[in-house]
Amino acid sequence: MTLSKEDQHNDYELMAALAGGDHDALSVLYDKYAGVMLALCRRILRDATEAEQLLLDVFTEIWQRADRYDERRATPLTYLLTLCRSRAIDRCRSRRSKHGKWAVNDFTTDNTMESVMAPGQQPAEAVSSGEQGHLVRQAMKTLTDIQRKVLELAYFDGLSQSEIAEVTGIPLGTVKSHVRMALIQLRQKLRKED
Amino acid sequence: MQCDEVQELIYLEAAGAEDAAARSVIRDHLAKGCVICQAALAEATAAAAQLPLNLPPCPPSESVKKELMRRIKTATPLSQSERTSATPEPKRMPRKLLLWPLVISTSLAAAMFLVAILSLQANENLSREHLKDLTALASLQKSFLRDTARLSQLSHQMHDAVAMEKRKILSLETKLAAAESLKAMIGSPALEMASLHGSSPMRTAWGRVMWNDKMKMWKLCVFNMPHLPNSKTYEVWMITSGGKKMPAGLFNTDYKTQSALVTPAVPPNKHEMAEIAVTIEPAGGSPQPTGAILLAGHIG
């Protein structure tokens, strides 16, 4: 996936067309981003069938509530991914509350990027090959293992600051500062490449 | 609550690790209309939204798209149904101030078109004059459409430029606030200073620590210390006269200048502190030093 400036402009136009009820706009947006959004759903839900079901629901919601998108607050891609994450985490939490509390083991092992890849896939090759994917990969490399871990537990596993502290044994204040530093660093790395 | 306290929480919210209390603090603050924190949240959210791009993309099975296209055929977007019902003007337009001129001009063109059609219906003789007018109107409408597209493109570019300026302002404001607090600290007669000296294997390292007990501020400048790889960090220690070592913060030096300006954690019992020191520790820091003391100075 490449995201040039023109691409991003196109995305704004697609979102506007979507709000105007343009079926083709949704189809284009789907072809562009369904892959990364499904990857996100699978990483959070860890269930391929449930992930596809959620992807379908998220795109239906994007279509039905296109009026919610506010271009002053986020780029289209940020909006799509943020909505997708939030719906996936909601679904995961309701599942968790049905099946009881998470166990520490759920997160201390096997929750890294590799565990959601197909067998034989190597992280470096499997990651999205486009320009933006490359930038993000480079930026992620500059984080410490702990920063990356804390960020993943928050973003992909939906743990709150206190849950992260409990699972990792890191003090609450340090969890906060890891999250802050990691996001600042990601932001700076990605901004430098603008 | 102050902006910097809110911004501490904003990163948690962007990563999705905020608790209910943090969420309500942020909501309350943003509801007061703080554009700085709003921009900070937008930026942090955008940074967090990059994380999925690091995942290997999985193409969904074909049936998902088929089902989606089937679903949307029967479901009209809410925005669309609202628009066609009561309100004659699109709901989204008023906030896009830039688009107002073209909204007016397009409506004007449409009105002119309508008048032309009406007059045509009234006058059954389709004279050459009318035909000419219609052709002119059609070409006028075409050029309006072109202008609309161009204006919309300009509005996006402008939007991007404004967002970029906002980011710059935010970063400058942060820098300015830091510089101002440093100036206040250094300018005060309560300022105290001590030198730090390097020891093997970092003999050329040196530093200076400044503190202002009144303002409860500490600053440590270090020089000639190499930038560390991600697996390691420098850790600052406050050491009591009894030899008890307390962790006082982590830092890395700038890659090019091999220096850093650090704000160590203020020790609660400052009068018991005799020494300040720096070691190298594994990333994330240690509760007690595991590496040798590379830089130290007396503060007692």
Ligand SMILES: [Zn+2]
């Ligand atoms: Zn604020």
